[in-house]
Amino acid sequence: MIDFNRISSVIMDMDGVLWRGDQPLAGIHDLFAFLHARAIPFALATNNSRMTPADYVEKLAKMGVAGIEERQIVTSGTATAAYVTRRYPYRSVIHVVGGDGLRKLITDAGFEITGEVDPRVVAVVVGIDFALTYDKLKKASLCVRAGADFIATNTDATFPTPDGLVPGAGSIVAALQTATGKSPISMGKPGRAMFDAALESLGISVERTLMIGDRLDTDIAGAAEVGMQTALVLTGVTSPAEAEKANIQADSTFTGLPALLAVWKATV
Ligand SMILES: [Mg+2]
Numbered sequence: 001m002i003d004f005n006r007i008s009s010v011i012m013d014m015d016g017v018l019w020r021g022d023q024p025l026a027g028i029h030d031l032f033a034f035l036h037a038r039a040i041p042f043a044l045a046t047n048n049s050r051m052t053p054a055d056y057v058e059k060l061a062k063m064g065v066a067g068i069e070e071r072q073i074v075t076s077g078t079a080t081a082a083y084v085t086r087r088y089p090y091r092s093v094i095h096v097v098g099g100d101g102l103r104k105l106i107t108d109a110g111f112e113i114t115g116e117v118d119p120r121v122v123a124v125v126v127g128i129d130f131a132l133t134y135d136k137l138k139k140a141s142l143c144v145r146a147g148a149d150f151i152a153t154n155t156d157a158t159f160p161t162p163d164g165l166v167p168g169a170g171s172i173v174a175a176l177q178t179a180t181g182k183s184p185i186s187m188g189k190p191g192r193a194m195f196d197a198a199l200e201s202l203g204i205s206v207e208r209t210l211m212i213g214d215r216l217d218t219d220i221a222g223a224a225e226v227g228m229q230t231a232l233v234l235t236g237v238t239s240p241a242e243a244e245k246a247n248i249q250a251d252s253t254f255t256g257l258p259a260l261l262a263v264w265k266a267t268v
Pocket of ligand 1: 013016213215
């Protein structure tokens with residue numbers, strides 16, 4: 001059980017917690033009003049690298065959530081950009097298989113991007129790429145085989161769409177892993193890079209920070225591993241039946257944000 005009296009900051013996943021696709025979920029406005037009223041700092045963390053923090057600020061504003069700042073948003077793309085910035089000299093060449101959002105973050109961090117086989121390539125960064133081709137996989141594979149580091153934004157096998165579950169970045173990463181015989185370093189949840197980036201921006205101790213997520217295997221498992229308290233909401237990927245029989249358990253499970261807020265407000 002979560003002791004809400006001990007919670008001083010929050011990290012939230014977005015898809016399946018705040019919205020599903022373009023549909024805001026119940027409780028989204030009450031949640032932000034509550035956090036603002038109590039001056040509780042928060043960060044928003046997503047494995048999705050397709051959109052930039054600026055895109056998320058805009059998406060939230062369209063849903064009636066104003067005043068979110070870009071620095072409050074951590075994506076597997078921003079975590080990747082932070083990681084390569086720490087690891088490689090300014091202006092190094094990075095081979096990217098991914099979308100425009102990811103490419104922009106890495107360019108803005110001061111790196112030269114290529115999609116070619118280039119001996120200067122220090123790392124191959126792989127995220128979701130809706131324009132994936134055999135040629136792209138081939139070139140990325142040759143770079144990794146030539147000794148470049150292999151970095152995945154995340155290893156989510158799928159993501160939910162109105163058509164059903166479709167291949168995620170992890171499916172592309174798996175193809176490259178098979179082709180090269182090498183395993184990537186992954187930046188996304190459940191890895192700790194994203195939690196570290198979010199916790200750093202909050203500046204609150206990890207045990208006083210609550211993770212709200214909809215996936216047991218990424219949000220909850222990763223947050224528990226770094227020592228956060230965890231709340232699962234059943235409005236996204238993990239179904240009530242899966243939550244009941246899973247090996248990983250959140251500290252508390254709620255049907256959605258309204259139920260979580262009701263308990264939190266009653267406690268404090
Ligand atoms: Mg989610």
